[in-house]
Amino acid sequence: MSVIDPVTNTVTGSPITIGNGPSGVAVSPVTGLVFVTNFDSNTVSVIDPTTNTVTGSPITVGTAPTGVAVNPVTGEVYVTNFAGDTVSVIS
Template sequence: MIEAETLTVTDTIAAGRSPHDVAVDPSTRTAFVPNADDGTVSVIDLETLTVTDTLRVGKQPYGATVDPNNHTAYVVNVADDSVSVIER
């Protein structure tokens, strides 16, 4: 976590191996972090700053985005040319 005004690191959250991106659903205060070397996505509760789930996705997940209208996360898996859809 980074303090916006001072750009100071205030906390860290352990995810999987080689985290590559962060996608945030602002209304549910949930973050999705693709872990490229694990083939997983860490689901993080931003209120408690804890990993609430680790989901297996495709090979080498690299990027993510969230549709805030339906709270669905999309994760790009570069090694197998696929997209994983995470509905919460």
């Protein structure tokens, strides 16, 4: 995953190493953390945008996670798992 400066449209810093097959991205308005679904790893990576680093280990969710959304009030993260026909909740 790369961070892009919206003013210059250039990549800033080094790429951030996350899981395999990143597909969905959501930012928590509660914590400011970035959640990335990793389709091929069946995980979600959590990135701290103030340091552009992954926090902790990837969170295991269902099979083939794709979409991700954050509840703006509670901060709970909802992940749709394409191949598992399930939704995982991270709280």
